[in-house]
Structures are given as C-alpha cells and as structure tokens.
Amino acid sequence: MGENPHVRWDIGQGTPRDGSIVRAGYEAEKRAVELGRAVRERRVELGISQTELARRAGTSQAAISRLEAGEHVPTLTLLDRLAAALGATVDVSFTSAA
Numbered sequence: 001m002g003e004n005p006h007v008r009w010d011i012g013q014g015t016p017r018d019g020s021i022v023r024a025g026y027e028a029e030k031r032a033v034e035l036g037r038a039v040r041e042r043r044v045e046l047g048i049s050q051t052e053l054a055r056r057a058g059t060s061q062a063a064i065s066r067l068e069a070g071e072h073v074p075t076l077t078l079l080d081r082l083a084a085a086l087g088a089t090v091d092v093s094f095t096s097a098a
Helices: 019-044 050-057 061-068 074-085
Strands: none
Touching: 019 050, 019 061, 050 061, 050 074
C-alpha cells in the first residue's frame, strides 16, 4: 500500500505547544461546539430542517450544518439573523475568569 498523500502526520511536529495556547484553542472550539449545539437544539425544538432554517436566515444549508457541527463561528450579523429565524434572542455576557 502506498502512502496516502492526503494524510500528513508530520504537520505541526516540532512546534512547541505552550499550555496556554492549547487551552485557548480548546476554549475557542468548545464555544463553537456549544453555539452549534444551541442552534441545533432550538431548530429541533421548532421542528424545522436545516434547509428551512437556512432559508429563514438567508444562508445555505451547508453553512447551518457546519455551524451546528461546531466547524464555523458565525458573524454577529448572521448570529442575529439566526436568532430571528429561531424566534430567539442573542444573549452575551462576560463572567469573571477567576
């Protein structure tokens, strides 16, 4: 079997992984997944498809799929359109990191 040219295990090797960088990356991904989960839960609660949500929010079904999978973080404009399409509001808060 030949080597799969699409798989690169060496990318990033030799790059120091400072703990704070790893934590920051993890937290960013965690928030993206949580946002996607919240959108999906509300969409399912309403009984609408990704296609219908995309139509209501003025985006594509693929964009909704990526968002729900935590692979895409929407702009504030799209987030507002999603909230309106879901009959919801966006609530942003800051909490102490300590």
